[in-house]
Amino acid sequence: MVVKNNSNKCAYCGACVGVCPTQALVLKDVRIFVDESKCISCGACVKICPVGAMELSKEVKTASKSKK
Amino acid sequence: MEDIKSKVWDVVVVGAGPVGLYAGIEIAKAKSSVLILDRKQEIGCPKRCAEGLSLRWFNILGLKPNPEWSIQPIHGAALYGPSGKQIKMKNKEPQGYILERKMFEKHLAIEAVKLGAKITMKHLVVSAKRENGIVEMNVEADGKIQTIKAKLVIACDGIDSLVARMLGLNTKNNLNDTDSGYQYEMTGISGYDENLLHLYFGVDIAPRGYIWIFPKREGTANVGIGIGAYEEKTAKFYLDKWIASQPGVKDGSIIEVNAGGIPVGGFLEKMETDNLLVAGDAGHMVDPIHGGGIGIAMEGGRLAGAVAVKALKAKDFSDKMLSTYTKEWYALRGNELKRRLKSRHLLEQLTNEDFDYLAGSISMDEALKIGNGTLTKTDKFALFTKKLVTRPKLLKIMVKYFQ
Ligand SMILES: Cc1cc2nc3c(=O)[nH]c(=O)nc-3n(C[C@H](O)[C@H](O)[C@H](O)COP(=O)(O)OP(=O)(O)OC[C@H]3O[C@@H](n4cnc5c(N)ncnc54)[C@H](O)[C@@H]3O)c2cc1C
Ligand code: SF4
Ligand code: SF4
Numbered sequence: 001m002v003v004k005n006n007s008n009k010c011a012y013c014g015a016c017v018g019v020c021p022t023q024a025l026v027l028k029d030v031r032i033f034v035d036e037s038k039c040i041s042c043g044a045c046v047k048i049c050p051v052g053a054m055e056l057s058k059e060v061k062t063a064s065k066s067k068k
Numbered sequence: 069m070e071d072i073k074s075k076v077w078d079v080v081v082v083g084a085g086p087v088g089l090y091a092g093i094e095i096a097k098a099k100s101s102v103l104i105l106d107r108k109q110e111i112g113c114p115k116r117c118a119e120g121l122s123l124r125w126f127n128i129l130g131l132k133p134n135p136e137w138s139i140q141p142i143h144g145a146a147l148y149g150p151s152g153k154q155i156k157m158k159n160k161e162p163q164g165y166i167l168e169r170k171m172f173e174k175h176l177a178i179e180a181v182k183l184g185a186k187i188t189m190k191h192l193v194v195s196a197k198r199e200n201g202i203v204e205m206n207v208e209a210d211g212k213i214q215t216i217k218a219k220l221v222i223a224c225d226g227i228d229s230l231v232a233r234m235l236g237l238n239t240k241n242n243l244n245d246t247d248s249g250y251q252y253e254m255t256g257i258s259g260y261d262e263n264l265l266h267l268y269f270g271v272d273i274a275p276r277g278y279i280w281i282f283p284k285r286e287g288t289a290n291v292g293i294g295i296g297a298y299e300e301k302t303a304k305f306y307l308d309k310w311i312a313s314q315p316g317v318k319d320g321s322i323i324e325v326n327a328g329g330i331p332v333g334g335f336l337e338k339m340e341t342d343n344l345l346v347a348g349d350a351g352h353m354v355d356p357i358h359g360g361g362i363g364i365a366m367e368g369g370r371l372a373g374a375v376a377v378k379a380l381k382a383k384d385f386s387d388k389m390l391s392t393y394t395k396e397w398y399a400l401r402g403n404e405l406k407r408r409l410k411s412r413h414l415l416e417q418l419t420n421e422d423f424d425y426l427a428g429s430i431s432m433d434e435a436l437k438i439g440n441g442t443l444t445k446t447d448k449f450a451l452f453t454k455k456l457v458t459r460p461k462l463l464k465i466m467v468k469y470f471q
Contacts, residue, residue, distance in 0.1 A: 013116055014228030015329025018241045027228055028192055044243055050250035050303035050327040
């Protein structure tokens with residue numbers, strides 16, 4: 001599973017970054033960047049997001065996607 | 069323009085929020101060189117805050133209300149149970165203010181620069197390491213990476229603090245100890261006393277939290293919610309649902325959308341390591357009951373600044389030298405907050421009926437003491453035997469927390 005940020009919903013508050021155990025998320029220039037190679041699909045970011053902008057999708061991680 | 073990468077700064081503060089700016093002021097006062105940098109485009113924007121600051125904090129921080137940024141005097145509060153029962157307290161004199169944080173933070177920034185600090189925006193710290201006893205940070209600005217060096221770094225980078233983690237101090241927030249916050253600044257709303265804070269409780273209204281209206285004068289207010297991060301539904305869901313049910317609020321206009329995580333517990337055992345201090349939201353310095361972090365965190369920022377100045381004098385930036393910081397913070401504030409954390413855990417167990425019962429039977433003074441964890445023996449006796457005796461379950465919870 002991979003986690004995705006829906007930039008249309010996102011309020012760029014950084015709460016998800018603060019609870020991510022693996023530093024897979026970064027807030028930069030009003031965008032959340034997900035480093036899929038670090039993400040362990042724990043769902044913490046999905047839970048805390050005040051607006052439901054982080055979504056765990058069934059998509060499988062691919063090698064090319066894990067690169068930034 | 070001064071080349072910020074050409075020298076080794078005494079201190080680099082990451083984050084130009086109220087905490088970073090206040091830490092910077094403290095260092096600049098001691099004539100040490102200090103650079104405050106932030107990834108944002110504008111100081112104070114977007115706010116992650118309802119902007120309430122009580123007079124107690126004005127006094128502790130040596131701030132004077134200023135009509136440019138403390139825009140609405142607050143004389144008390146009204147707490148509402150789920151069926152609308154309320155506890156109200158209104159004093160003649162203001163007890164605090166709602167700030168215009170954008171203006172407040174700009175005011176702090178100007179003050180810091182007057183004292184000799186340097187501030188720069190749109191600079192994002194992307195990595196940091198120690199090299200020969202000095203911190204080297206890679207900072208992204210103007211599409212380029214530049215290296216900025218400091219003897220000491222103060223991480224005031226908010227809830228999403230990564231800088232401390234880059235330097236080996238784990239500041240990650242646990243979901244259990246974090247609230248999910250969402251807010252609209254609204255205008256064209258009515259039906260509430262603009263001199264009071266309004267707090268709405270109930271497990272269906274705001275599970276493990278509450279909804280607030282913090283008035284900003286003339287029909288404008290921050291209308292927001294904080295709930296436990298574990299909740300299935302989002303903070304936005306609960307707030308939108310509640311607003312739709314409020315006649316004076318539902319037809320108002322939204323002029324700002326704010327969101328944020330609030331580190332309401334889980335204080336850090338260690339708030340420093342070699343060449344690093346952490347303060348504010350990044351250091352989890354927030355009140356566990358109401359999530360207020362401006363005052364507490366600025367006080368923490370000031371303390372971090374003072375410890376930094378001592379370390380600079382001693383030319384010693386080791387963990388050992390800096391460890392007085394954690395100790396002093398707990399003595400100053402941390403231990404008091406731990407007591408309030410206990411009260412928070414109590415509040416989380418209350419049912420809708422409990423909230424309604426309390427709203428209809430206790431006084432504001434008792435409510436405040438429950439929140440502060442400062443009920444005296446006499447208070448407890450009166451509360452337990454006179455008011456809670458008919459509610460055995462609630463009594464049991466109270467006794468457990470306050471015996
Ligand atoms: C919805 C909500 C309502 C609240 N209401 C209140 C209230 O009414 N009263 C109250 O007292 N408190 C309130 N709080 C808490 C209060 O807002 C915070 O505790 C306070 O803002 C903390 O200040 P800070 O300086 O630590 O962090 P912030 O103000 O978040 O500042 C951190 C700064 O660091 C910058 N930064 C982060 N990472 C980097 C990086 N890598 N490089 C460069 N810069 C970086 C950010 O851009 C940001 O400007 C509320 C919080 C929320 C979420
Ligand atoms: S799912 Fe977990 S590991 Fe992945 S980005 Fe979210 S918080 Fe981080
Ligand atoms: S918590 Fe949600 S709204 Fe906030 S930055 Fe993360 S994805 Fe965006």
